[in-house]
Amino acid sequence: MRLRLVPETTRMNFFRMDRIPLLFSMIAVVASLVLFAIVGLNFGIDFRGGTLIMAETPEEQPVGDFRDVLTELDIGEVAVTRVSDPAGRERHAVLMRIGITDEDPDAQKALVTQVQETLNAAFPGISYLQIDNVGAKVSGELVTAGILAVVSAIAAILFYIWLRFEWQFSVAAVAALVHDVALTIGIFSLLQIEFNLSIIAAILTIVGYSLNDTVIVFDRVRENLRKYKTKDLQDVLNLSINETLARTVMTSGTTLIALLALYFLGGEVIRGFTFAMIWGVVVGTYSSIWIASTILLRLGVKRDWSKPSAGAGNQFANIDA
Structure with a gap:
């Protein structure tokens, strides 16, 4: 059935x-x-430009701690959100978005290095799952x-x-x-x-x-x-x-x-x-x-395709079955 x-x-x-x-x-x-x-x-990083970093720590850390560490660097707009694991596994991951500060790719790369060094010192054992950079022009x-x-x-x-x-x-x-x-x-x-x-x-x-x-x-x-x-x-x-x-x-x-x-x-x-x-x-x-x-x-639509359309094309009347 x-x-x-x-x-x-x-x-x-x-x-x-x-x-x-x-x-x-x-x-x-x-x-x-x-x-x-x-x-x-x-708009995400793709359209605004900036840096997106997804990181994971051995133990859960307050989101506010990440935000405080990044704010002290004075690197522009910062947003930090917790990343949950839909599979239910215990996971301590956060997603950090950092606003664009320089159109120079080398300067942007140096910024990422600076952020990583600061996070490594503040959160021992931290690992990086994803790092994306998009310049303002791109x-x-x-x-x-x-x-x-x-x-x-x-x-x-x-x-x-x-x-x-x-x-x-x-x-x-x-x-x-x-x-x-x-x-x-x-x-x-x-x-x-x-x-x-x-x-x-x-x-x-x-x-x-x-x-x-x-x-x-x-x-x-x-x-x-x-x-x-x-x-x-x-x-x-x-x-x-x-x-x-x-x-x-x-x-x-x-x-x-x-x-x-x-x-x-x-x-x-x-x-x-x-x-x-x-x-x-x-x-x-x-x-x-x-x-x-x-x-x-x-x-409306034309119905008799053997005849030319008569204006609106909604031809209902006087059509043989």
Whole structure:
């Protein structure tokens, strides 16, 4: 007997109150943009520049002691956080972030050496698990490259769907992707989770995952438009979403199981990435079902491909079954 998270055949009406999810999403996107403009993102070392040091001591040391030792060096902004071990092993590790003080790589290397010598003297037996240095110039280039990567991906997707389907499908799919990216930026701004290069990778993955869901639904919509030539577009969309719902829920559910395992057991280094992916899978599935399809319903689509489009392309009447 096969496992089914939803029945094989469903008859849910996803457009009975279609204005509510659309209005909710519009409010959420605006709120995300406002949060980004006012609060901003908690940029990591990748984007701000500086030094990140993860160290472990034989016995637990108060975080305040690390902060006091580093502050006395007068090396700029300092942040120290405890690193927990998701596997439950006893571990005395801390993550130290030191703000950039010099664009010269040699000076930055000397700074790291000075910090290590000071920590070695203050905490005998300390070992270093990770040391990363990013200069101010490099961090600025990474910000530009990250923004360009996301914008380029969305533009390429717009062009691809436009060629494969019709412009209405393209606009609906890209609107859903922009919705997903905006809400991801908003949640990171709200929770002030560190935003680094791995989050850019997560956003690009979210874009691809959400697009995959949307294209599967749109493929079924196009098939059903040709099959049911006189059926109302809303009924065609409902039918198409219901026919792909079992696949969507199973794919999203199994992906979430893997991501939740990574989030709780994968350690501190990838926690931000996995959080972004978990959020993206949930939001991407939601937008594929409600946002993209609702926008497509509003725009309308051409149904008789043997005839030229007549303006809006929403041709329902006078079509033979």
